Amino acid sequence: xxxxxxxxxxxxxxxxxxxxxxxxxxxxxxxxxxxxxxxxxxxxxxxxxxxxxxxxxxxxxxxxxxxxxxxxxxxxxxxxxxxxxxxxxxxxxxxxxxxxxxxxxxxxxxxxxxxxxxxxxxxxxxxxxxxxxxxxxxxxxxxxxxxxxxxxxxxxxxxxxxxxxxxxxxxxxxxxxxxxxxxxxxxxxxxxxxxxxxxxxxxxxxxxxxxxxxxxxxxxxxxxxxxxxxxxxxxxxxxxxxxxxxxxxxxxxxxxxxxxxxxxxxxxxxxxxxxxxxxxxxxxxxxxxxxxxxxxxxxxxxxxxxxxxxxxxxxxxxxxxxxxxxxxx
Amino acid sequence: xxxxxxxxxxxxxxxxxxxxxxxxxxxxxxxxxxxxxxxxxxxxxxxxxxxxxxxxxxxxxxxxxxxxxxxxxxxxxxxxxxxxxxxxxxxxxxxxxxxxxxxxxxxxxxxxxxxxxxxxxxxxxxxxxxxxxxxxxxxxxxxxxxxxxxxxxxxxxxxxxxxxxxxxxxxxxxxxxxxxxxxxxxxxxxxxxxxxxxxxxxxxxxxxxxxxxxxxxxxxxxxxxxxxxxxxxxxxxxxxxxxxxxxxxxxxxxxxxxxxxxxxxxxxxxxxxxxxxxxxxxxxxxxxxxxxxxxxxxxxxxxxxxxxxxxxxxxxxxxxxxxxxxxxxxxxxxxx
Numbered sequence: 001x002x003x004x005x006x007x008x009x010x011x012x013x014x015x016x017x018x019x020x021x022x023x024x025x026x027x028x029x030x031x032x033x034x035x036x037x038x039x040x041x042x043x044x045x046x047x048x049x050x051x052x053x054x055x056x057x058x059x060x061x062x063x064x065x066x067x068x069x070x071x072x073x074x075x076x077x078x079x080x081x082x083x084x085x086x087x088x089x090x091x092x093x094x095x096x097x098x099x100x101x102x103x104x105x106x107x108x109x110x111x112x113x114x115x116x117x118x119x120x121x122x123x124x125x126x127x128x129x130x131x132x133x134x135x136x137x138x139x140x141x142x143x144x145x146x147x148x149x150x151x152x153x154x155x156x157x158x159x160x161x162x163x164x165x166x167x168x169x170x171x172x173x174x175x176x177x178x179x180x181x182x183x184x185x186x187x188x189x190x191x192x193x194x195x196x197x198x199x200x201x202x203x204x205x206x207x208x209x210x211x212x213x214x215x216x217x218x219x220x221x222x223x224x225x226x227x228x229x230x231x232x233x234x235x236x237x238x239x240x241x242x243x244x245x246x247x248x249x250x251x252x253x254x255x256x257x258x259x260x261x262x263x264x265x266x267x268x269x270x271x272x273x274x275x276x277x278x279x280x281x282x283x284x285x286x287x288x289x290x291x292x293x294x295x296x297x298x299x300x301x302x303x304x305x306x307x308x309x310x311x312x313x314x315x316x317x318x319x320x321x322x323x324x325x326x327x328x329x
Numbered sequence: 330x331x332x333x334x335x336x337x338x339x340x341x342x343x344x345x346x347x348x349x350x351x352x353x354x355x356x357x358x359x360x361x362x363x364x365x366x367x368x369x370x371x372x373x374x375x376x377x378x379x380x381x382x383x384x385x386x387x388x389x390x391x392x393x394x395x396x397x398x399x400x401x402x403x404x405x406x407x408x409x410x411x412x413x414x415x416x417x418x419x420x421x422x423x424x425x426x427x428x429x430x431x432x433x434x435x436x437x438x439x440x441x442x443x444x445x446x447x448x449x450x451x452x453x454x455x456x457x458x459x460x461x462x463x464x465x466x467x468x469x470x471x472x473x474x475x476x477x478x479x480x481x482x483x484x485x486x487x488x489x490x491x492x493x494x495x496x497x498x499x500x501x502x503x504x505x506x507x508x509x510x511x512x513x514x515x516x517x518x519x520x521x522x523x524x525x526x527x528x529x530x531x532x533x534x535x536x537x538x539x540x541x542x543x544x545x546x547x548x549x550x551x552x553x554x555x556x557x558x559x560x561x562x563x564x565x566x567x568x569x570x571x572x573x574x575x576x577x578x579x580x581x582x583x584x585x586x587x588x589x590x591x592x593x594x595x596x597x598x599x600x601x602x603x604x605x606x607x608x609x610x611x612x613x614x615x616x617x618x619x620x621x622x623x624x625x626x627x628x629x630x631x632x633x634x635x636x637x638x639x640x641x642x643x644x645x646x647x648x649x650x651x652x653x654x655x656x657x658x659x660x661x662x663x664x665x
Contacts, residue, residue, distance in 0.1 A: 158612050161612075188548065193591075193608060222594045222595075274526035277523035
């Protein structure tokens with residue numbers, strides 16, 4: 001088997017909190033192949049963004065650290081690499097776009113200056129060459145009249161346009177991996193459709209692998225080939241998107257899919273109550289306990305779930321579920 | 330429960346218009362106005378739910394605020410159970426508001442952090458004074474039970490509750506005065522997906538139990554599909570399509586509605602296979618400089634010359650489906 005582009009093994013990320021040290025990521029493993037798109041799903045506070053920050057080496061200083069495990073990118077171990085090397089990888093090989101296109105851009109520089117800065121810092125382009133590339137990039141992310149808009153300040157652009165500028169910056173150095181952390185949460189649904197379409201096109205053209213972080217199962221279904229469902233810092237379930245949606249093997253995944261009212265083909269007058277996942281995600285101080293952390297919200301809970309952390313149960317086509325009752329789900 | 334069988338709607342809104350003055354007129358310059366809500370009409374029958382959907386800037390929230398007189402309407406009528414709300418003033422308005430309550434989007438900022446939950450829910454009763462003092466506690470107890478909170482949680486402050494529980498407090502507060510109409514402004518958008526289901530189920534249960542009527546404001550078409558009996562789609566201050574739930578979702582007619590629905594990601598394989606995503610290019614027009622014709626014409630894939638020069642009016646088709654588009658004919662087939 002060929003080596004995957006990114007291989008994360010038994011990753012453990014710890015945060016120092018008032019109540020002591022909490023494992024916000026607890027024994028997480030996954031692979032990402034070149035040109036593949038995977039998605040992390042889960043509620044807030046389940047560790048989706050923390051995983052992304054861990055890969056980028058951007059954990060909150062002095063508070064968060066990678067305690068154990070490995071992140072292997074293209075044969076290089078990112079957990080032990082020097083800060084200098086990490087800076088070179090960030091932006092060049094792995095880049096990231098964030099949820100809030102309003103706050104991630106610097107309001108006092110034009111968007112052209114901000115895109116050009118990336119190119120000058122990472123690829124050593126001259127000022128003029130970087131500026132011209134910035135125009136090309138804006139054109140590539142379908143900002144109309146790029147030549148004129150390149151001198152605009154962020155406030156002169158709409159939310160969707162700002163997110164396009166972020167994507168242009170992230171793609172400036174043709175990264176191998178693009179991490180998109182809830183890239184469309186702040187945007188309207190028609191704008192979201194434009195951004196998804198753009199990301200899919202760019203992926204096809206450049207072969208960039210995409211990690212999409214989201215809470216929307218619908219977005220996962222449209223954007224990703226594989227998904228990883230996160231719960232309380234642990235991987236609850238992984239596998240091919242269509243297979244999981246058809247037959248989830250973890251009660252949490254099942255809940256996430258059926259608790260949301262989806263628009264379906266041929267709507268009828270029949271309306272049932274939504275499936276409820278009672279309760280909320282446990283507080284950080286309960287993370288890392290040797291039991292199933294979903295047990296308190298689960299309808300299938302048994303004594304076993306409270307006594308011991310469930311191991312990963314394997315199913316066909318690489319689907320796996322960390323649930324004692326996975327067979328029965 | 331007192332259901333009106335006759336066809337008179339509980340809420341009848343006619344030609345509601347809200348305009349904001351962006352620049353005051355002077356001796357040499359004309360005043361500039363922004364029409365956030367521009368001549369919209371809708372009705373809700375008792376016990377039913379109407380959703381107003383639209384994207385940011387469409388005017389849906391402003392319309393809801395104007396119905397409750399939380400922003401001043403420039404023109405129009407808002408009849409609730411036969412009373413024209415917009416003509417009421419001061420004390421009469423304050424008392425009439427007991428019939429119309431609001432559930433807000435953000436349960437973190439819509440509850441006073443320094444007041445105990447019990448007092449938050451009780452406050453509408455204290456303000457109106459319609460119920461005798463000693464009976465109020467019993468009502469608060471009942472409300473806490475109805476929204477699924479424990480009696481011992483009454484003494485807690487808002488920060489001691491989760492987001493979903495706070496929204497339950499907001500709902501209990503809205504129910505306190507036994508209103509006829511509850512306006513829900515994006516009641517679940519600030520909540521996590523699993524918690525959204527809890528609140529949506531609760532709202533539907535309360536509606537069935539108390540015969541409530543909802544005006545439901547949302548941008549989430551999945552939620553709207555689940556909650557509503559009829560839907561009005563707004564674009565740039567205008568209603569562009571207005572129909573019952575099944576006609577709107579199964580046979581959207583306006584090109585904007587069609588694009589909007591096609592943009593919603595779904596896990597339903599059949600729908601994904603059947604629905605071609607319609608991307609609408611560009612951005613909405615400047616609300617201060619609206620085009621003369623159809624407001625959607627500059628982004629509409631099928632727009633014709635007429636669309637750019639003549640504004641379409643919302644007209645009713647044979648089936649009762651209403652649409653504001655020149656290109657929809659009597660056969661009720663979408664031009665897109």
